[in-house]
Amino acid sequence: MTRRTVRIAMNGVTGRMGYRQHLVRSILAIREEGGLDLGDGDVLWPEPVLVGRREHALREVAERHGLTEWSTDLDTVLADDSVDIYFDSQVTSARVEAIKKAVAAGKHIYTEKPTATDLEGALDLARLAESADVKHGVVQDKIFLPGLLKLKRLIDGGFFGQILSVRGEFGYWVFEGDWQEPQRPSWNYRAEDGGGITVDMFPHWEYVLHELFGKVNSVSAHVTTHIPRRWDEQGKPYAATADDSAYGIFELEGGIVAQINSSWAVRVNRDELVEFQVDGTHGSAVAGLRSCRVQHRSATPKPVWNPDLAATESFRDQWQEIPDNTEFDNGFKAQWELFLRHITLGEPYRWDLLAGARGVQLAELGLKSSEQGRRFDVPELSL
Ligand SMILES: NC(=O)c1ccc[n+]([C@@H]2O[C@H](COP(=O)([O-])OP(=O)(O)OC[C@H]3O[C@@H](n4cnc5c(N)ncnc54)[C@H](O)[C@@H]3O)[C@@H](O)[C@H]2O)c1
Numbered sequence: 001m002t003r004r005t006v007r008i009a010m011n012g013v014t015g016r017m018g019y020r021q022h023l024v025r026s027i028l029a030i031r032e033e034g035g036l037d038l039g040d041g042d043v044l045w046p047e048p049v050l051v052g053r054r055e056h057a058l059r060e061v062a063e064r065h066g067l068t069e070w071s072t073d074l075d076t077v078l079a080d081d082s083v084d085i086y087f088d089s090q091v092t093s094a095r096v097e098a099i100k101k102a103v104a105a106g107k108h109i110y111t112e113k114p115t116a117t118d119l120e121g122a123l124d125l126a127r128l129a130e131s132a133d134v135k136h137g138v139v140q141d142k143i144f145l146p147g148l149l150k151l152k153r154l155i156d157g158g159f160f161g162q163i164l165s166v167r168g169e170f171g172y173w174v175f176e177g178d179w180q181e182p183q184r185p186s187w188n189y190r191a192e193d194g195g196g197i198t199v200d201m202f203p204h205w206e207y208v209l210h211e212l213f214g215k216v217n218s219v220s221a222h223v224t225t226h227i228p229r230r231w232d233e234q235g236k237p238y239a240a241t242a243d244d245s246a247y248g249i250f251e252l253e254g255g256i257v258a259q260i261n262s263s264w265a266v267r268v269n270r271d272e273l274v275e276f277q278v279d280g281t282h283g284s285a286v287a288g289l290r291s292c293r294v295q296h297r298s299a300t301p302k303p304v305w306n307p308d309l310a311a312t313e314s315f316r317d318q319w320q321e322i323p324d325n326t327e328f329d330n331g332f333k334a335q336w337e338l339f340l341r342h343i344t345l346g347e348p349y350r351w352d353l354l355a356g357a358r359g360v361q362l363a364e365l366g367l368k369s370s371e372q373g374r375r376f377d378v379p380e381l382s383l
Contacts (some may be wrong), residue, residue, distance in 0.1 A: 160280025177231030203359025
């Protein structure tokens with residue numbers, strides 16, 4: 001076995017996603033397994049170079065994990081020819097500028113979503129990366145979740161017959177910060193800092209719907225800010241200028257109707273933080289992050305509407321759990337591995353910056369739909 005090293009500049013690793021999901025659960029997890037087996041006798045060894053604004057925070061992360069390379073100077077890291085990939089999990093508003101520099105330096109790009117705060121910016125990145133002939137990928141982690149992989153298995157196996165509709169519920173209560181600390185960073189609630197649940201979640205819904213059910217043809221959304229005042233990391237009150245709830249209806253290829261509620265002002269009364277119910281002519285399923293339950297047409301009860309009688313059966317107990325039948329890896333790691341294979345072996349990879357731009361497009365059209373009280377078609381994007 002020959003060990004090949006790939007050097008990855010990782011910008012934003014002191015943040016929630018960058019640290020836990022990308023550094024610890026993906027890159028360091030690959031190293032703990034001895035590297036990525038490329039199947040041709042070679043093993044790929046990812047070598048992270050931590051990049052960020054705060055030296056003490058970077059050093060602390062590096063020392064905690066026995067890493068030796070970190071820098072607060074992105075330009076110098078990008079000028080280093082031995083660095084192959086630039087990864088970005090910074091706050092969204094800082095992303096475009098940094099990726100542009102990385103493309104200009106000839107690095108392959110892997111980035112968190114949304115790729116930009118508006119469609120023009122997102123398309124610009126996709127075009128720049130294509131013309132510079134660098135490889136590029138965007139995090140689309142939800143389709144690698146066990147629950148959604150099981151849903152995909154059901155779709156591929158023809159379980160649903162004709163799929164009619166999808167109902168998604170996402171969200172949980174994010175504390176305001178006055179009497180209990182908020183569990184998400186405050187920039188998410190300020191539009192001027194790139195926050196908002198529509199720009200955050202519609203990119204996810206775009207690829208989930210597109211990959212599992214079909215392209216999104218139109219969007220109609222109602223977007224609002226239920227909690228207008230919050231308290232930041234320093235305990236200071238601020239105006240929550242970004243939307244914290246988005247109620248969207250999406251028409252998909254083939255006439256499927258998807259309705260997805262996203263909210264940081266909802267208390268959870270479901271089994272998982274996100275759940276999708278899919279109804280088809282032959283059966284239905286409810287998929288969450290990890291589990292997936294089904295009800296076949298042959299096992300569908302026949303309730304009769306009569307408000308004078310108490311329900312005599314427990315409808316939720318009539319669903320059947322889908323078994324794992326395989327081992328599921330962390331979704332972020334699974335996608336990183338595919339991207340690293342794409343870089344080193346040239347294997348196909350479709351979750352690129354153009355796919356990322358489709359997510360930004362859907363968010364932009366969702367916001368416009370809400371502002372204008374209209375439904376919008378979603379045009380096909382091209383470079
Ligand atoms: N794929 C997913 O499921 C998922 C989930 C949450 C967030 N995200 C995305 O990941 C990115 C990071 O989100 P997060 O929740 O980790 O945020 P975070 O606030 O926890 O981390 C942000 C990181 O960016 C750095 N940063 C750079 N410039 C900054 C600036 N001007 N102000 C503040 N911080 C700055 C911070 O130091 C930190 O390392 C966002 O683009 C977000 O949309 C993706």
